[in-house]
Amino acid sequence: MCQNLSALLSRFLGLQQAVYQKTGNIFFRKSVKSAVTSEQKQLDLAKDRLNKLDQA
16 A cells, blocks of 8 residues: 555655655655655554554
8 A cells, every 4th residue: 555655656746856744843855755765664663563562
């Protein structure tokens, strides 16, 4: 699903265009590719934490 999201964002926005990603209380200007990669890492970390809670 996230790969589809990445492909969709790349197609509509282009990899050269910038987006604003919120980190804490601050917004940072990033490339679409970098923002998608960062969000994917956050999603993977959240899934890992949830799996650990399910196993406990």
